[in-house]
Amino acid sequence: DVKVTQSSRYLVKRTGEKVFLECVQDMDHENMFWYRQDPGLGLRLIYFSYDVKMKEKGDIPEGYSVSREKKERFSLILESASTNQTSMYLCASSTNVWNTGELFFGEGSRLTVL
Amino acid sequence: KQEVTQIPAALSVPEGENLVLNCSFTDSAIYNLQWFRQDPGKGLTSLLLIQSSQREQTSGRLNASLDKSSGRSTLYIAASQPGDSATYLCAANNNDMRFGAGTRLTVKP
Numbered sequence: 052d053v054k055v056t057q058s059s060r061y062l063v064k065r066t067g068e069k070v071f072l073e074c075v076q077d078m079d080h081e082n083m084f085w086y087r088q089d090p091g092l093g094l095r096l097i098y099f100s101y102d103v104k105m106k107e108k109g110d111i112p113e114g115y116s117v118s119r120e121k122k123e124r125f126s127l128i129l130e131s132a133s134t135n136q137t138s139m140y141l142c143a144s145s146t147n148v149w150n151t152g153e154l155f156f157g158e159g160s161r162l163t164v165l
Numbered sequence: 166k167q168e169v170t171q172i173p174a175a176l177s178v179p180e181g182e183n184l185v186l187n188c189s190f191t192d193s194a195i196y197n198l199q200w201f202r203q204d205p206g207k208g209l210t211s212l213l214l215i216q217s218s219q220r221e222q223t224s225g226r227l228n229a230s231l232d233k234s235s236g237r238s239t240l241y242i243a244a245s246q247p248g249d250s251a252t253y254l255c256a257a258n259n260n261d262m263r264f265g266a267g268t269r270l271t272v273k274p
Contacts, residue, residue: 084262093266093267096261096262153199155211156209156211161206
């Protein structure tokens with residue numbers, strides 16, 4: 052079975068802190084994604100990557116950056132956390148070019164910024 | 166830009182009922198459509214993936230259909246159980262995955 056692992060299930064950070072959210076997949080997938088999910092707003096794409104060292108902005112990239120140094124790992128970085136970044140963050144991966152494969156999600160990381 | 170709508174937003178049924186969840190999308194030029202289940206506070210679990218060339222997919226008590234020309238997909242759940250209670254989301258893929266807001270299903274014992 053495909054496994055997408057998010058290192059932290061729950062985090063509490065203070066405004067202005069730098070936050071790292073880590074995601075690892077074990078199926079050699081080319082594509083990896085970071086979403087955030089908020090009540091009433093659904094899932095929104097922050098960043099995605101089709102290959103190592105490659106990244107593309109999604110719908111809401113402001114305030115975030117990403118890193119993909121290895122194929123299996125995709126990190127989301129909040130350079131200076133703000134309260135409006137309190138959310139559930141979901142990592143996903145899929146195989147195939149042009150994102151035609153099945154999308155698999157991790158368990159999510161619930162971030163609270165105080 | 167693709168828009169995905171799921172109706173109803175919430176549904177409550179007694180155990181044992183067969184039910185249908187609906188998903189509509191505005192751009193029919195999709196590569197595939199995927200159905201997910203989400204339990205409270207958890208990530209999304211993939212249920213079924215239907216490629217654009219397919220009409221339906223089945224897994225156990227679940228059956229998903231796809232009608233690209235009308236921009237619709239349905240998820241049929243047979244003989245519902247309390248363990249089926251969750252939020253069900255569909256996502257349409259035009260090389261850019263767009264999600265519906267989900268249908269929150271409650272199955273009462």
